[in-house]
Amino acid sequence: MEKIIVLDFGSQYSHLICRRIREFSVYAELVPYDISAEELKKMNPKGIIFSGGPSSVYNEDAPKPDEELFNFDLPLLGICYGHQLIVNKFGGKVKRANKEYGSSLLSMDKDSKLLDGIGESIRAWMSHGDEAEEIPTNFEVIGHTENSHAAAIANTDRTVFGIQFHPEVVHTERGTDILKNFVLNVCKAKQEWTMEGFVEKTVKEISEIEGNVLCGVSGGIDSTVAALLIHKAIGNRLTGVFVDNGLLRLDESKEIEDMFKNNFSLNFHRRDASEQFLSKLKGITDPEQKRKIVGEEFVQVFTEFAKEKGPFKWLAQGTLYPDIIESGVSKGPAAVIKSHHNVGGLPDWLDLKILEPLKELYKDEVRDIARILGVPEKLLKRHPFPGPGLSVRIIGEITPSKL
Structure with missing residues (x-):
């Protein structure tokens, strides 16, 4: 191209x-x-x-x-x-x-x-x-x-x-x-870059990989599109897991589960770990500490799921092109903006290779692919939400009344 x-x-x-x-x-x-x-x-x-x-x-x-x-x-x-x-x-x-x-x-x-x-x-x-x-x-x-x-x-x-x-x-x-x-x-460059072409090329490439793929899905557009692209290529060799940490927006957990089950034939699992997350966050008021705990518990839940449902050879992530550049892959003067890794800290014994089907794309291109793959318009218009969820939106200790 x-x-x-x-x-x-x-x-x-x-x-x-x-x-x-x-x-x-x-x-x-x-x-x-x-x-x-x-x-x-x-x-x-x-x-x-x-x-x-x-x-x-x-x-x-x-x-x-x-x-x-x-x-x-x-x-x-x-x-x-x-x-x-x-x-x-x-x-x-x-x-x-x-x-x-x-x-x-x-x-x-x-x-x-x-x-x-x-x-x-x-x-x-x-x-x-x-x-x-x-x-x-x-x-x-x-x-x-x-x-x-x-x-x-x-x-x-x-x-x-x-x-x-x-x-x-x-x-x-x-x-x-x-x-x-x-x-x-x-330059007389040819106009060959289309999202339809990208989907066709990516599905063909992914279809050639061996082994099962594990993909954490949050209900956000990036992980959803990544999962759907992979599923289009390898079917039920992909397992999608959604971790309900009890820190989501009102009824969001059910909405995400319904979206996947009603619209797609994905091998989808919802893991309710809300009690585990909330018990670890009890008494914690510092937002950075909350963020760290949420990350650690997510890794633990994810690891337990992989051990239970595996073996898996691949870990899929919804990493985008700017994520790679911002993580310092580009060595330009303004390159290292923040550390970006959708899933970090998984144990070495899982021995997972990383699969990042969206790593060449910008957000608006991912939205175009979502439409091609039939993602509901409601998801496309969803307001972004932080990974640690309400834990960093709530000031002070997290209590049932605040949630």
């Missing part, structure tokens, strides 16, 4: 670039900024995008990509910090400027494939503290703002572009069209 690779230099919008590109059916993948040129070449991208980031290119410790990337005969687009990287690399000058944050009027100076059909001017979203003072030889200015004379530049010899603004955010008018121009008209 043809793809666009986004190098992550630490922007809060890096994932958004990928999401925007996927919205027009082209696969986009976020990788660490320091990925080797050799590794990137193996991925065979149709084009490369440098994300924004909080650094300054002239600082000694500024994140820089593998120099060899610039020798690739591939379209390249730099956004914000990525724009400054391109200016700096090709011989221009970047200087500290007055910080600019917010909407600016971008006026077009010359025709270009990147800004084709965008119009004479648009409102563009700025978020930067540096700017291009001098653009490199063989580059030309294709757009400017009042405070940035080189807000958009293009190389006249190669398909290399730099833009100081953020086309991926909704505050930039026609921003998605600018990304579309780059991906479809410059």
Whole structure:
């Protein structure tokens, strides 16, 4: 499948670039900024995008990509910090400027494939503290703002572009069209990324695994879709277990059980462990301690179930693409946001391999798959709820009256 690779230099919008590109059916993948040129070449991208980031290119410790990337005969687009990287690399000058944050009027100076059909001017979203003072030889200015004379530049010899603004955010008018121009008209990437295609490919891959699969289902959309995808592939070799910890919303436990039993032929088990959880939480007031206890008890219940109903070879999780990046798999400057693991601390003797069918997807893509698989609309609109449930919503000790 043809793809666009986004190098992550630490922007809060890096994932958004990928999401925007996927919205027009082209696969986009976020990788660490320091990925080797050799590794990137193996991925065979149709084009490369440098994300924004909080650094300054002239600082000694500024994140820089593998120099060899610039020798690739591939379209390249730099956004914000990525724009400054391109200016700096090709011989221009970047200087500290007055910080600019917010909407600016971008006026077009010359025709270009990147800004084709965008119009004479648009409102563009700025978020930067540096700017291009001098653009490199063989580059030309294709757009400017009042405070940035080189807000958009293009190389006249190669398909290399730099833009100081953020086309991926909704505050930039026609921003998605600018990304579309780059991906479809410059990179000429094929629109092959669809959720129907993903379901077909994933089901085929999972159908080839051997052994039984255990999947913890919470009633949330991620674990539900993961379970249904796996079930579509291997049928009753999948066992879904829902642990009722007594800390759910009113009637939620029954609603989850009814949803699975009335809508799907999944091998579904509800394990009522509410007394076990509530007895361990008795007298506990600190929310972090509550969270820890809930996690420990969940592991214990899950382990007992696996021992009783096993053997299982696989443990399925509803891990999403941002979860993997946030856990530090991406080594970009803003990568480690929080530790993400849907099920942690299971004993080694269970010897379970991890199966994560949704790990390439964003939340909105999971919702699309849920609709394809026939998940009730009510679940799709359910408000998210924390794993530890009411234990962290209740102030002080948990009592029956508070529940």
